[in-house]
Amino acid sequence: MPHVLAKLSVQVLRNNVDFFNIATRANSTFWGGVPMGPPDVILGITEAYKRDTDPKKVNLGVGAYRDDAGKPHILPSVRKAEENLFNRHMNHEYAPIAGDATFTNAVAKLALGEDSPALRNKTNCTVQSLSGTGALRLGLEFVTKHYGGVKELWLPNPTWGNHPQICNMISLPHKKYRYYDPKTHGFDLNGACEDITKMPEGSIILLHACAHNPTGVDPKPEEWKQLSQVIKDQKVLPFFDMAYQGFATGNVDNDAFAVRLFEKEGHHIMLAQSFAKNMGLYGERVGALTFLCPDQETAAKMMSQVKIMIRTIYSNPAINGARIVSEILNNPELNQMWLSDVKEMADRIISMRKELRDGIEGRGNPQKWNHITDQIGMFCYTGLKPNQVERLTKEFHIYLTKDGRISVAGISSKNVDYVAEAIHKVTS
Numbered sequence: 001m002p003h004v005l006a007k008l009s010v011q012v013l014r015n016n017v018d019f020f021n022i023a024t025r026a027n028s029t030f031w032g033g034v035p036m037g038p039p040d041v042i043l044g045i046t047e048a049y050k051r052d053t054d055p056k057k058v059n060l061g062v063g064a065y066r067d068d069a070g071k072p073h074i075l076p077s078v079r080k081a082e083e084n085l086f087n088r089h090m091n092h093e094y095a096p097i098a099g100d101a102t103f104t105n106a107v108a109k110l111a112l113g114e115d116s117p118a119l120r121n122k123t124n125c126t127v128q129s130l131s132g133t134g135a136l137r138l139g140l141e142f143v144t145k146h147y148g149g150v151k152e153l154w155l156p157n158p159t160w161g162n163h164p165q166i167c168n169m170i171s172l173p174h175k176k177y178r179y180y181d182p183k184t185h186g187f188d189l190n191g192a193c194e195d196i197t198k199m200p201e202g203s204i205i206l207l208h209a210c211a212h213n214p215t216g217v218d219p220k221p222e223e224w225k226q227l228s229q230v231i232k233d234q235k236v237l238p239f240f241d242m243a244y245q246g247f248a249t250g251n252v253d254n255d256a257f258a259v260r261l262f263e264k265e266g267h268h269i270m271l272a273q274s275f276a277k278n279m280g281l282y283g284e285r286v287g288a289l290t291f292l293c294p295d296q297e298t299a300a301k302m303m304s305q306v307k308i309m310i311r312t313i314y315s316n317p318a319i320n321g322a323r324i325v326s327e328i329l330n331n332p333e334l335n336q337m338w339l340s341d342v343k344e345m346a347d348r349i350i351s352m353r354k355e356l357r358d359g360i361e362g363r364g365n366p367q368k369w370n371h372i373t374d375q376i377g378m379f380c381y382t383g384l385k386p387n388q389v390e391r392l393t394k395e396f397h398i399y400l401t402k403d404g405r406i407s408v409a410g411i412s413s414k415n416v417d418y419v420a421e422a423i424h425k426v427t428s
């Protein structure tokens with residue numbers, strides 16, 4: 001009997017091994033056609049920076065705020081909001097599909113302002129999203145399913161690398177309009193307007209609401225007015241990406257100028273908001289998507305469809321980040337505290353821009369560097385050529401993207417001299 005049992009278990013084992021082999025082979029056939037994707041450019045830079053053991057190394061690649069000691073920053077207002085929430089012993093029940101109304105109402109007001117006609121007339125459709133990226137993805141996917149105009153997105157040249165990537169993922173055709181003028185390191189208003197007049201009626205234009213990534217170049221108020229007019233004449237739908245409200249000027253109302261102007265001028269804008277940068281809530285993934293609609297009935301229909309989309313992707317949004325944002329925006333004391341936290345971050349960036357420019361010019365560099373202080377927000381498009389970027393990394397252990405973009409948030413009073421010296425050396 002033990003002999004029979006032993007034979008049986010050997011057979012069972014063999015069968016299992018055979019099954020395992022067949023399953024492995026079948027799987028390798030099913031997934032065999034998957035090609036290796038390229039690594040994410042920005043995250044690749046951070047990986048290379050982490051591997052570098054030189055004590056002088058500087059990471060100017062990552063688009064996240066750092067304090068003057070080069071450390072991630074927790075905003076005092078966020079800390080206080082977290083304490084308040086903790087003491088409230090809140091439960092962890094599901095949030096409504098579109099997010100909590102105290103959150104969506106507050107964030108829409110932050111972007112559109114106190115006297116927004118859409119908020120007054122309740123013609124906005126606002127939902128919580130998975131940070132700015134999630135708002136863009138949700139909004140653009142909504143376009144592919146429900147938009148009655150031309151399903152084609154026009155992106156500024158250059159733009160944040162994830163914009164075209166999102167379009168590719170959902171098969172939404174995308175094209176470029178002129179935005180940055182390398183000769184002036186500034187905004188190419190004429191080029192942009194000319195390209196807009198050639199866009200098909202009903203197509204969609206993506207606009208960075210403020211602190212354009214990667215160039216740090218924003219249209220001036222007068223230029224926004226012209227853009228608004230040309231876009232209106234051409235009957236193009238504006239989709240604002242507002243990932244940096246407060247980071248450009250240090251004032252959230254100033255930074256919402258374009259969004260509020262376009263609403264006043266009658267555009268039915270789409271808007272993606274993120275609280276990653278201006279509240280330092282990067283990993284909380286909290287943002288919002290808003291559609292301004294012609295009337296309440298349309299807004300209700302839009303809401304019903306966005307909710308169906310959300311339900312099938314992640315069912316309902318995460319609660320923690322949204323509670324922090326809501327606590328800050330709805331508590332007047334915390335709100336004031338947050339406004340000064342934002343200003344403090346923006347001011348540090350502005351002062352680093354000045355020190356960097358002075359540092360390069362003070363060394364007698366032959367080139368012009370006024371664009372370092374002219375550009376705003378987290379990024380500066382230095383104009384450094386790929387070979388100069390390579391030298392910065394190889395010889396000086398300074399990490400940045402190949403297009404010469406630096407995150408000014410990565411500069412501190414301790415490394416600004418070193419960075420200025422290095423840029424001076426590779427450019428003179």
Ligand SMILES: Cc1ncc(COP(=O)(O)O)c(C=O)c1O
Nearest residue numbers: 063131132133160213243274276
């Ligand atoms: C222009 C732009 N839009 C959107 C985002 C989205 O960021 P998040 O998804 O972290 O909110 C970023 C982040 O770097 C950005 O630079």
